[in-house]
Amino acid sequence: MTIRLGSPLARFSAFAVLAIVLPTAILAVLGYLSLRQWKTSSELLFRQQAREMASMAAEKIEMVLVRTEDEILVSLQSLVASPDFAPAALERLLAATPLIQRLYLFDRRGAPLFPSSWMGEDAGVSVGLLAEISQGFWERGGRRHLVIRDQVILAAVLKARDGAPLLAAFSRNPEILRGEILEKTLGKQEGPAILSIIDHQDRLIYSREPLERADRIVTVTFGEALPLWRVTLYQPRGMSPQEAVHRQITLLSITFFLLLVVIMAGLFATYRLVRRETEMARLKADFVANVSHDLKTPLSLIRMFSETLEMDRVPAEAKRREYYAVIARESDRLSRLIDNVLDFSRIEGGRRKYDIAPTTVEPMIRETLDSFGYVLAQQGFKVDVSIAPDLPEVPMDADAVSQALANLLDNAIKYSGSHKVLRVEAKSRDGHLALSVVDEGIGVPRDEQQKIFEKFYRVGRSETQGRRGSGMGLALVRHVAEAHGGRVTVESQPGSGSCFTLWLPLAG
Ligand code: ADP
Numbered sequence: 461m462t463i464r465l466g467s468p469l470a471r472f473s474a475f476a477v478l479a480i481v482l483p484t485a486i487l488a489v490l491g492y493l494s495l496r497q498w499k500t501s502s503e504l505l506f507r508q509q510a511r512e513m514a515s516m517a518a519e520k521i522e523m524v525l526v527r528t529e530d531e532i533l534v535s536l537q538s539l540v541a542s543p544d545f546a547p548a549a550l551e552r553l554l555a556a557t558p559l560i561q562r563l564y565l566f567d568r569r570g571a572p573l574f575p576s577s578w579m580g581e582d583a584g585v586s587v588g589l590l591a592e593i594s595q596g597f598w599e600r601g602g603r604r605h606l607v608i609r610d611q612v613i614l615a616a617v618l619k620a621r622d623g624a625p626l627l628a629a630f631s632r633n634p635e636i637l638r639g640e641i642l643e644k645t646l647g648k649q650e651g652p653a654i655l656s657i658i659d660h661q662d663r664l665i666y667s668r669e670p671l672e673r674a675d676r677i678v679t680v681t682f683g684e685a686l687p688l689w690r691v692t693l694y695q696p697r698g699m700s701p702q703e704a705v706h707r708q709i710t711l712l713s714i715t716f717f718l719l720l721v722v723i724m725a726g727l728f729a730t731y732r733l734v735r736r737e738t739e740m741a742r743l744k745a746d747f748v749a750n751v752s753h754d755l756k757t758p759l760s761l762i763r764m765f766s767e768t769l770e771m772d773r774v775p776a777e778a779k780r781r782e783y784y785a786v787i788a789r790e791s792d793r794l795s796r797l798i799d800n801v802l803d804f805s806r807i808e809g810g811r812r813k814y815d816i817a818p819t820t821v822e823p824m825i826r827e828t829l830d831s832f833g834y835v836l837a838q839q840g841f842k843v844d845v846s847i848a849p850d851l852p853e854v855p856m857d858a859d860a861v862s863q864a865l866a867n868l869l870d871n872a873i874k875y876s877g878s879h880k881v882l883r884v885e886a887k888s889r890d891g892h893l894a895l896s897v898v899d900e901g902i903g904v905p906r907d908e909q910q911k912i913f914e915k916f917y918r919v920g921r922s923e924t925q926g927r928r929g930s931g932m933g934l935a936l937v938r939h940v941a942e943a944h945g946g947r948v949t950v951e952s953q954p955g956s957g958s959c960f961t962l963w964l965p966l967a968g
Contacts, residue, residue: 472730472731472734473731476727476730476731480723480727481727484720484723488716488720491712491716495709495712498705499702499705499706499709502701502702502705503701503702503705505701506677506700506701506702507677507678510653510677510678510693510695511678511680511693513653513655513693514655514678514679514680514691514692514693515680515691517645517646517649517655517691518680518681518682518683518691519683520645521641521642521645521646521657521682521686521691522682522683522685522686524641524644524645525637525641525685525686526685528559528640528641529614529685532557532559532560532630533603533614533616533618533628535553535557536550536553536616536618536628537618537619539553540565540618540619540620540621540626540628541618541619541620541621542621543621545620545621547573547574547575547576550563550565550574558633558636558640559632559633559636559637559640560630560631560632560633561630561631561632561633561634562575562582562585562630562631563575563628563629563630564582564585564586564589564627564628564629564630565626565627565628565629566586566590566626566627566629567624567626567627568598568624568625568626570590570627572586573626581609584609585608585609585611585613585631588606588608588609589606589608589613589615589627589629590627592604592606592608592615593615593627597617598617598625598627600617601616601617601619601625602616602617603615603616603617604616605684605685605687607687607688610688611631611632612631612632612685612686612687612688613629613630613631614629614630614632615627615628615629616628616629634665638665638666642657642665642666643666646666646668647668649668652695652696652699653677653693653694653695654667654668654669654671654674654693654694654695654696655667655668655691655692655693655694656668656671656691656692656694657689657690657691657692658679658689658690658692659688659689659690660688660689660690665689667694671694673696673697674694674695674696674697675694675695675697675700676692676693676694677692677693677694677695677700678692678693679691679692679693740916743915743916743917743931744916746916746918746931747916747930747931747932750928750929750930750931751797751801751930751932753928754797754928754929754930755794755797755798757928758790758791758793758794758797759790759794761786761787761790762787762790762791762794765783765786765787766787768783769783769784785834786834788834789834789835792831796863796866796870799863800863800867800930800932800933800936801930801932803860803863803936804915804932804935804936807935807936807939812939812943814857814860814940814943814944815857815859816855816856816857816944817855817856817857817858818853818854818855819853819854819855819856819858819861820853821847821851821853821854821886821893821895822847822851822886824858824861824862824865825845825847825865825884825886825895826845827862828862828865828866828869829843829845829869829884831866832866832869832870832873835873836873836882839873839880840880841873841876841880841881841882842880842881842882843882843883843884844881844882844883844884845883845884845885846883846884846885846886846887847884847885847886847887848886848887848888850888851886851887851888851893852888852966854893854964854966855944855964855965855967856944856964857940857943857944860940860943861895861940861944861962861964863936863940864936864937864940864941864948864962865895865897865962867933867934867936867937868897868933868937868960868962869882869884869897870933871897871933871934871960872897872898872899872901872958872960873899874927874929875899875901875902875927875958876899876900876901876902876957877901877902879899879900879901879957881899881900882897882898882899883896883897883898883899884896884897884898885898888966891965891966891967892946892963892964892965892966893962893963893964893965893966894961894962894963895961895962895963895964896959896960896961896962897959897960898957898958898959898960899957899958900956900957901957901958902954902955903952903953903954903955903956903957903958904919904950904952904954904958905919905954906952906954909950909952912934912950913934913935913937913938913948914935915931915932915935916930916931916932916935917931917935918931934948934960937960937962940962941962941963941964944964944965945964945965946962946963946964946965947963948960948961948962948963949961949963
């Protein structure tokens, strides 16, 4: 289909592009860019908050641990400085302080004062410990966390009653550390995020909730009190702000897409409507011009021949008869045309009524054909009529069917080229009366064969080769056929002819 510049369709298309498609496209691009921006900044913010939360948890755990260890060191100091200090007092302290796993006490020369009996790794740990303690540390005093054989040992220089330095060191019981410090500090945590503790080999030490359906967001290290462990923050799957943003974006995109589809569908529907209306307006304008022309031709002929006869200018009787016949033929044409127009307007207004009664088919066909007798003879048509002898009476509105047949005959005459052959057939088939009009004329192109039954539709000018018409005839034929519960069909080969068949049910 071509769109002419300046036509209503072209104006509509330009309007659609400028007023709807362009702003929608701009909106889509801006929306996409701002959604991306939003996603990036919310991700950043979320990571930053997660890191702060994990760091705060790490600081809190370490603070509680250091405070507990300080209290233990204070108790140790007061024990070793007491006048009746004996290793049994350390045993009692050990029993009262479950956080301590193994406790060691050495004198300035590195000789072990406690425990009295070594077990397991004790020897190895004490060798490692003494190797780590420098001269300066003995003199300066204070406390240090050391990693010996994958465990953290707190070492501190204490003062004996006589002022001699003693080295105290202890390792932590991991069960107590988990239950007393981690559980108490992290167990109260609220919100969807899960804080957990992992060791230097990524093994889980503690987590308030199972982590199978959660994603690791950030990991932060502790200070020197817990050098082997790290705090990690997990987010249950589907709960992270990124996913919430993602869901929002998907939802917005779907809404936008649906909106776009609705707009496009609306545009398409409006476009089709405008196209139909434009086409209808053109067809109606053509229709008025064609009908006026079709009315004028027979009228001028009638006038010319009647005036000639009136002036008595035709002496020969045969000629006069011929003129009368022309007047009668043209009057027939005229009344057929007027009937068509009137019927058409009744159909359009939904006022066309059909008076259906059992009718003998042959007389109706012969009468209709007779009204074309003169034209057929004059144009030299070879006419062949074949009516099945055993046809029953068919329920029909005889006038309407005769008018439909007349339209088919009129077309066959109009669209026959130099092959002036016409065949009319009536037979019963598949419970129907099949009434066919066959010609060997110009035929109808295949892709137009259904359209020709639409009102005002005419095959392109070059195909109909300048024959006048209003595009009403076949629309009327179809209406008559359908009003009888039947149909009209066409078989046609461009260049070889057409066969139009009216199918009317035999039983009403
Ligand atoms: P009109 O003949 O007034 O144009 P119709 O509704 O009777 O309108 O026919 C519609 C179109 O179908 C015609 O314009 C013509 O192109 C095509 N047509 C109808 N009958 C024939 C035929 N027997 N042979 C070829 N073309 C036909």
